[in-house]
Amino acid sequence: MDSTTLLKEAIKAREKAYIPYSHFGVGAALLDSEGQVHHGCNIENAAYGPTNCAERTAMFRAIADGHQARSFKAIAVVADTEGPVAPCGVCRQVMVELCDLDMLVILGNLKGEIRETTVRELLPDSFGPSDLDKVQK
Numbered sequence: 145m146d147s148t149t150l151l152k153e154a155i156k157a158r159e160k161a162y163i164p165y166s167h168f169g170v171g172a173a174l175l176d177s178e179g180q181v182h183h184g185c186n187i188e189n190a191a192y193g194p195t196n197c198a199e200r201t202a203m204f205r206a207i208a209d210g211h212q213a214r215s216f217k218a219i220a221v222v223a224d225t226e227g228p229v230a231p232c233g234v235c236r237q238v239m240v241e242l243c244d245l246d247m248l249v250i251l252g253n254l255k256g257e258i259r260e261t262t263v264r265e266l267l268p269d270s271f272g273p274s275d276l277d278k279v280q281k
């Protein structure tokens with residue numbers, strides 16, 4: 145599946161965003177190793193803090209559906225931004241946990257502007273699962 149097709153899936157996912165506070169809709173589409181696409185949207189909360197971003201919704205949904213961490217092929221994220229959307233720091237950290245560091249991340253907007261990057265590029269020098277093995281014995 146090409147980047148434009150996955151971004152179109154993210155645009156469809158964005159239509160489901162629950163955004164009564166920010167009115168800032170975000171959609172994500174996560175491609176798994178079998179070619180299936182998992183949709184995510186942002187889901188806000190009156191207490192603000194419990195808000196879940198579109199990227200995390202898609203990743204958590206795929207994991208909860210039984211897909212293996214770090215087996216995903218790509219994630220596309222879209223918002224109605226000037227220039228491609230920038231994932232927040234929390235989502236970047238969750239990508240480090242659940243996706244391969246070299247996984248393709250496709251960032252876009254509704255104007256069709258696209259930036260292709262990787263998890264590693266979005267969060268360089270990250271703290272990940274293998275760092276827990278590096279504790280002093």
Ligand SMILES: O=c1ccn([C@H]2C[C@H](O)[C@@H](CO)O2)c(=O)[nH]1
Nearest residue numbers: 166168170186197198230231232
């Ligand atoms: O990459 C991003 C950036 C922001 N948001 C959400 C969180 C909140 O609902 C709204 C404004 O921050 O956008 C996402 O879902 N993904």
Ligand SMILES: [Zn+2]
Nearest residue numbers: 197232234235
């Ligand atoms: Zn986020």
